[in-house]
Amino acid sequence: MTRENILRTGEQTKAVHAGEFPDPVTGASAPNIVMSTTFVVDADTGFSVEGMDENDAWVYTRWGNPTIRQLEDKLSVIEGAETAIAFASGMGAIVALLFHLLKSGDHAIVSDVAYAALSEIANELIPELGIEITKVNTSDIDAISAAVKSNTKLIYTETPCNPILRLTDIAAVAAIARDVGAKLAVDSTFATPVATKPLQLGADFVIHSLTKYLGGHGDALGGVLLGSKRELVPLRRKTSIRFGGTISPFNAWLIIRGLATLPIRMRIHQENAMKIASYLEQNHRIKRVIYPGLESHPQHELAKQQMKNFSGILTFQVNDSESIRKITEKLQIIHYAVSLGHHRSLIFYLSSKDLLQTSFKFVTPGQYDSWNTFAGEGIFRLSAGLENVEDLIADLEQALRE
Numbered sequence: 001m002t003r004e005n006i007l008r009t010g011e012q013t014k015a016v017h018a019g020e021f022p023d024p025v026t027g028a029s030a031p032n033i034v035m036s037t038t039f040v041v042d043a044d045t046g047f048s049v050e051g052m053d054e055n056d057a058w059v060y061t062r063w064g065n066p067t068i069r070q071l072e073d074k075l076s077v078i079e080g081a082e083t084a085i086a087f088a089s090g091m092g093a094i095v096a097l098l099f100h101l102l103k104s105g106d107h108a109i110v111s112d113v114a115y116a117a118l119s120e121i122a123n124e125l126i127p128e129l130g131i132e133i134t135k136v137n138t139s140d141i142d143a144i145s146a147a148v149k150s151n152t153k154l155i156y157t158e159t160p161c162n163p164i165l166r167l168t169d170i171a172a173v174a175a176i177a178r179d180v181g182a183k184l185a186v187d188s189t190f191a192t193p194v195a196t197k198p199l200q201l202g203a204d205f206v207i208h209s210l211t212k213y214l215g216g217h218g219d220a221l222g223g224v225l226l227g228s229k230r231e232l233v234p235l236r237r238k239t240s241i242r243f244g245g246t247i248s249p250f251n252a253w254l255i256i257r258g259l260a261t262l263p264i265r266m267r268i269h270q271e272n273a274m275k276i277a278s279y280l281e282q283n284h285r286i287k288r289v290i291y292p293g294l295e296s297h298p299q300h301e302l303a304k305q306q307m308k309n310f311s312g313i314l315t316f317q318v319n320d321s322e323s324i325r326k327i328t329e330k331l332q333i334i335h336y337a338v339s340l341g342h343h344r345s346l347i348f349y350l351s352s353k354d355l356l357q358t359s360f361k362f363v364t365p366g367q368y369d370s371w372n373t374f375a376g377e378g379i380f381r382l383s384a385g386l387e388n389v390e391d392l393i394a395d396l397e398q399a400l401r402e
Helices: 004-006 013-015 064-080 090-101 118-125 141-147 171-179 229-243 249-259 262-281 300-306 321-330 352-358 365-375 389-400
Strands: 083-087 107-111 132-136 153-159 182-188 203-208 225-228 288-292 313-318 348-351 379-384
Touching: 004 064, 013 064, 013 262, 064 083, 064 203, 064 249, 083 090, 083 229, 090 118, 090 203, 090 225, 090 229, 107 118, 118 132, 118 313, 118 352, 132 141, 153 171, 153 352, 171 182, 182 379, 203 365, 225 229, 262 288, 262 313, 262 389, 288 352, 300 321, 313 321, 321 348, 321 379, 321 389, 348 352, 352 365, 352 379, 365 379
Parallel strands: 107 132, 107 153, 153 182, 182 203
Antiparallel strands: 083 225, 203 225, 288 313, 313 379, 348 379
């Protein structure tokens, strides 16, 4: 099928067929893995990426690779983007974007709660290069407007944000960015394209950690940056190729395979998360549950407007902090491990004291208030997997039992 034909199909058909085609030599139905680092080229092929065109022949895998291109094509169709650049990790995508857009003297607004590694480089590394960073609660539209300056080049947000599941109104922030000539980047890892397509709401760039839901099986690191060809063709040539954060073709192939079931998996992730969240809200040992699909979520109305799927991540606080270790040690099915979006359920405890010392540097009382509303003294972040939900609830039940 051509890209034009695939774009007219449903989400599950896109996930299966986009970027894939039978091998013209062997007729193989499944995508091949092209592991070669170099390719035989014509005698007049250049030795620099300066004159490289997106459609040139393959030269060197850091510049481009058939398997990686298939992944990028599939991702761009699923997200509704003109093009995509795949990276070795989500942070690879984030760093490439920041270094491409920002230079000394520029200003960027960044969500005050975001993926820890991004938050930490925005605290230290980026300001050391002469780039001003303002951390803002991006659920507060007035706070974003107040933070804008004449030299603001980028507004960067996550929705839902990691780890507290606070939401940002993408369309409202996109309007602010357009008014001041800034770019809007949205990390949509938690939502996935099944729930939200930020480009359709006015964002300029979308970022995903492919390690999470899009790969879906916890066995391949990857990241992607999606947007228009006008923005990403020069970014690929000037930043991503030179930084060298190229995804392995083998990992690209694994993620291609995972993407085929993304819409189906996300339905089960959401169903399981909703049932677990509802169970936990009724458990006397639980202080608070945060999940966008619950009416009790402070931004549930925005979630209903902006998300077609509430995803599979929820957080909860326990009444008795002394029981945290006992709970983690008693779990049998749910793995106590970092990361999320895998086929198996994962849980991890995040201490507010630790995070506020290392990752999140708040400067206003309102930022502390927002954190306390969503996280309190600390939260369990639970990524609901694809197991039978009755088994997951039973595992939580026995772990929470006094």
